[in-house]
Amino acid sequence: MKKTDTGLLTTGKTPSIYTSKTKSRLLLIFGVVLALYFLSTYQTNSTPGELVIGLPNLFALLAKFFPPNLEVLVASSVVAAFSETIQMAIIATTVAAILCVPLSLLGAQNITTNKYLYGFMRFFLNVLRTIPDIVLALIFVGIFGLGVFPGILALIIFSLGILAKLISETIESVDMNPLEAMQASGAGTIQMIYYGLVPQVLPQFSSLVLYVFEINIRASVVLGLVGAGGIGLVLDQQIRLYNLPNAMAIIIGIFILVVMIEYVSNKIREAIV
Amino acid sequence: MIEFKDVSLVYPNGTQGLKDVNVTIKDGEFVVIVGLSGAGKSTFIRSINRIVTPTSGALLVDEEDILKYKGKDLRRLRTKVGMIFQNYNLVKRSNVMKNVLAGRLGHTGTFRSIVNLFSKEDRALAFESLRRVNIEEKLYNRADELSGGQQQRVSIARVLTQKPNYILADEPVASLDPPTSHQVMSYLKKINREDKITTIVNLHFIDMAMEYADRIIGMRAGEVVFDGPVSQVNEKTFEKIYGRAIREDDMRGGADLEED
Structure with missing residues (x-):
């Protein structure tokens, strides 16, 4: 055995x-x-x-943030700054979503068969994504002065780089057979894209735009730190003035906002994909 | 009328797709091209609507050499040549109606098609085409909810909506089971008879070729090795075309099942 x-x-x-x-x-x-x-x-x-060694200092500093002064959250200037942040993200995401359509088509190998055009587009998108958002904000603040406008410009360029890259990859993964059928029946390029490609990428497109919207909310907070408007600007002021309980309240507010937007956009994305 | 005159095609990688092909297909014929895979059947069919471009010779469709066509002429040629594919090539996420209307794109201006402004006649034609292949009740279903046979019928409706003079079908039944295969071939044959649309079908099943074709063209290694009416064809002919003995998997079968 x-x-x-x-x-x-x-x-x-x-x-x-x-x-x-x-x-x-x-x-x-x-x-x-x-x-x-x-x-x-x-x-x-x-x-x-x-x-x-630094740990006791950390606790000492953190203690100064508490208790958070939650009353700040209902102050009209803070509410205005919060809505400014959301509005910046909405404008920037919308503009980027529109601009990324031609860019991502030109950056997709299956649609842009011209090797050089495609290569150039890929290079351009890489350059866009290499510039950190904070650097973009500093540049635009330098050009246009402090305020919301340079912040929106920085967010547009920043999110355009991400969106165009992700969407061109979505485009590259579509089923090309229906497009071939349309070409064989005499359809033009724009018709092929509109009838054969758009229905295939639309769910992914909407989902990615919502994702970039979330990123933009978070990024716009950081941009405020360099003077590009929104709630980040108020947060920066409070920290500089050493009003740490106020700053903590704002941080909590940002946290709640981000979680809420993430929740809503997750629900929408589940519904469409 | 379609005329191949000394047509040859060499692919960029050196493969000879077509070799000195001389064939004339008259209006209203139902021609089946047979041959093993790689024999050049697809290349033959795809040359007619210039999905591929032969490298020498002349290819005449309605007395015009289409090999010189570019841009607008090419689109005009393609609007009168409909095509059916092995994998149906529907937009899976779009509904049946939208897929069928896509057959009108070549006849519709870019702007009108983008704002979904198809004329009432076009929409009526799309519905009528669906009725002819008995699938009108799936009008608003998404294409990926249909079975393979149903999807192929939708793709036939799409071609009908195009109102072509010619229909090319590239292995239309290769992904279907025997009964569905016969159903699809019957629709193609019926349309050929009723609308007088010249139809060219690629098949590798001997029994189906014999049953539906008026005329059979046999291909091997890019060359036409047989061309004649179906009455002249028997098993010996196929053995000559294929260059080997006939096997069981050269038959689709299923034709007699319904009669039993």
């Missing part, structure tokens, strides 16, 4: 999961990563020890 085994146990040969070659290679990779980590902490002087 025992003899029906493969015989491995009886011959004393127990194979391991990996060959010794794989094992030593894994060990080498692990060692390199570990060495990189220690090198980085040494060079930047940020060791876990620093964290332990």
